Amino acid sequence: MLCRQLHTTNPSEMWFVFGGQPLRFSLKEFHDATGLSCCDFPPQSELEAATTHADGSSPYWYQLIGGTPGAVTVKELLARLKREPTMPSWRKFRLCLVVIVEGIILCRSQPVKASVEVVEMVKDIAFFLKYPWGRHSFHRILRTAKVGSYILDTASLVAKLRQSSVAIHGFPLAIQLFAFKYVPLLLKYLPHAEEEFNFLDQVIPRLPKCKSYHSSNILHVEYSRHLLVLPPPPADATFLASPHCDPKVKQLEGLIASSFNFDKSIWPGGDSSLPSLRCSRKRKCNHCQSDSSSSAEETDVKKVKRGLRSRSKLKVKRSQTLHPKN
Structure with missing residues (x-):
C-alpha cells in the first residue's frame, strides 16, 4: 500500500x-x-500538567520504575512484570498501560523505550485512559x-x-x-x-506468527x-x-x-526501473x-x-x- x-x-x-x-x-x-479514541487533544495546559512533575517534586518515574528516567526498554518492563508476580496491583496496572501504549500504539524505532512523559501521565489513570491515543498514533x-x-x-x-x-x-x-x-x-x-474471536472470547496461550x-x-x-x-x-x-x-x-x-x-488507464506514470515481480x-x-x-x-x-x-x-x-x- x-x-x-x-x-x-x-x-x-x-x-x-x-x-x-x-x-x-x-x-x-x-x-x-x-x-x-481519536477525539480532540486536551488543551495544551492540561497536557503539560499531566506530562511534567510539579516544581519541588520528583518525576513519577522514580516511584513507578526507578533508575535513570528514559533508560528502560519496553522489553525490560515486560520481563519485570513476569519476574515479579507479587508486584502491587497499582504498579502492575500502570506498567501494563505503559507497555501497551509505548510498545504497541506509539511504537518507535527499536529498541522501544518508555518515555518520561507517558510514565508521568500514567500517574493520573483517569486522564491517561481519556487521552486520544488513537489520534496520537x-x-x-x-x-x-x-x-x-x-x-x-x-x-x-x-x-x-x-x-x-x-x-x-x-x-x-x-x-x-x-x-x-x-x-x-x-x-x-x-x-x-x-x-x-478476540481475547475476551477465547484464551490464547500463544500468539501465532503473523502471516x-x-x-x-x-x-x-x-x-x-x-x-x-x-x-x-x-x-x-x-x-x-x-x-x-x-x-x-x-x-x-x-x-x-x-x-x-x-x-x-487513468493513472498514468509509474516507475519501471526495478525488476519485474x-x-x-x-x-x-x-x-x-x-x-x-x-x-x-x-x-x-x-x-x-x-x-x-x-x-x-x-x-x-x-x-x-x-x-x-x-
Whole structure:
C-alpha cells in the first residue's frame, strides 16, 4: 500500500491506488479499523500538567520504575512484570498501560523505550485512559509513512517510494486492517479470515506468527477480474484535522461521489526501473497466470463473500443480544 501512494498536500490523510481504484486512509478509517479514541487533544495546559512533575517534586518515574528516567526498554518492563508476580496491583496496572501504549500504539524505532512523559501521565489513570491515543498514533503513522512535502521533483518522489524498507512508527497494523476492509479479496490469503474471536472470547496461550503476504498474492488480487475495491465514505467532520484541502483531492472526491468508473488507464506514470515481480518457484505459485482458467479463484471469491455475509449475520445477532426487542 505504501508504494501505491498518491502525492497530495493534505497533511491529515494518505491516498492510495489499488487496482486502479482510489483509497483514502484518514483518521476516520484509522478509528474504524482500531476502535481507539481519536477525539480532540486536551488543551495544551492540561497536557503539560499531566506530562511534567510539579516544581519541588520528583518525576513519577522514580516511584513507578526507578533508575535513570528514559533508560528502560519496553522489553525490560515486560520481563519485570513476569519476574515479579507479587508486584502491587497499582504498579502492575500502570506498567501494563505503559507497555501497551509505548510498545504497541506509539511504537518507535527499536529498541522501544518508555518515555518520561507517558510514565508521568500514567500517574493520573483517569486522564491517561481519556487521552486520544488513537489520534496520537495516527499522527505518528503519517509523519513516518506519508510522502512528505519535501519532494523537489519526480526523481526524488520515485527514490522515496523505491526504498527497500521503511520504519513506520505508531500502529501501522491499522493500514493492513484498513486494506482488508476495503479490498475484501485480500482475505482469501488470510488463514481463518472468517473468525472474529478476540481475547475476551477465547484464551490464547500463544500468539501465532503473523502471516506475510507474498508479492505474487497481492498482484494476483490487484489484477483479478473479481477485484472489488470499496469506495471511500464521505468525509466526517468529526475527524477533520486540517482545514486545508488539496484541489486535486477535492476533484478526486467529487469523482468518487459521482460514481465515476475508475480503472488503471487513468493513472498514468509509474516507475519501471526495478525488476519485474514474479512468483516464487518455491511456493509453486500459479496465480500470476491469466484468469482464463480461474475456477479455483472463483471458489475463493465465493468463500470471501460467504465470510462477509456470515460476519454481517454475526453482528446482527450480537446487536439483538445487546438490544433485545420489547
